[in-house]
Amino acid sequence: MVKMLLVDDSRTVRLVGRRIMDKFGFEVHEAEHGEDALKVIRDHPDIDAVLLDWNMPVMNGLDFLKALRSLPLPKQPTVMMCTTENDMDHIMLAMEAGANEYIMKPFTEDIVRDKLEVVGIL
């Protein structure tokens, strides 16, 4: 079963994300910000994929991504940014930091499914 971590400070976005991931049969974990997400990763180093917001309190998505990529995990998870930051500069920054895909909010179930297919999770 795919283990998915949803990282977003919006409870509503996490709820919508969870509903979509439930349909795909994924095991879903949640975090409210980057620091929280790092704790989840330490507890569950076998997380397969992360759906990651950019702008969050405490630790933003980009800083989390950089920290995640420096962790000595048995297998690095696939990271899909999921953010309202939709200009080329932000996309480039995220990709350079090690993001695998990029979803521009607002998203739909179809978009999430297509992107999961693109990265080979579905």
Add this chain to the structure above:
Amino acid sequence: MDPSDYEFLSNFLMKASGLNLGEGKAYLLESRLIPVAQSLGLSGIEELVQAVKTMPTPQLKTSIIEAMTTNETLFFRDKKPFNELADLMMPKILEAKKLQRKIRIWCAASSSGQEPYSIAMQLKECIPELSAGWNVEIVATDLDNQILAKAKEGQYTQFEVQRGLSIQMLMKYFEKNDQGWQIKPEIRNCVTWKQLNLLDSFNHLGQFDVIFCRNVLIYFDTDRKKQILDRMAPQLPKHGYLVLGGAETVLGICDSFNRAKDYRAAVYNPAHAGIGLAGTASIRK
């Protein structure tokens, strides 16, 4: 919807465009045609039917046909046909055309352009030798002039560019602007756009190395499907390929094509080539 209005529109669409609506598609008619009626200042389907009966202008007919034949489409839909185009078809086509160095691909129902642009991107990505003196023409046809104009512009919304397209391809082949995302000229210029009804002659189009005719034959009845497929076969040389939608087949419809070996997508060789899985298209209903 009044059953007589449904029957009238069903017959109208069959005669005007060959679209076989069948039974139980009232929801489809309503969802597509109520906006058309409203745009003309009519109250709904009933008044639209009256307008077609009393003032059947070409513009009115076109609006109805175009509303009914436009499909949802996404980039690299079903993936397999695009991967197999690059990995399996193209090496054989490159060999067959090494003297002419000209390749022609036809998208027979290109809708809003995602399919021809996906083909152009796939070839750029996977067959780099094409940039060295090869002439590649992708001909995209559709019944709907309005959708062709949109496709030619190559302008897509944020939602559209997230359907089937990886972020790497988006960054490489699109430019962001105030309206959304526009495909770059290097890809746009690979595609030629033409209005075409699949019930009309294909002779003026010339021959193609590959024909993509995906998810459009479902709108035609068996006789018209056969007629279209039989007329597509001569548009292909012996080394040519026909690509249908994943849920489509020529089986039981026509003998003009044989299923191509080693393909997971619905790929066919013209029967006149004498190759492929002979006999796979010979069962008639």
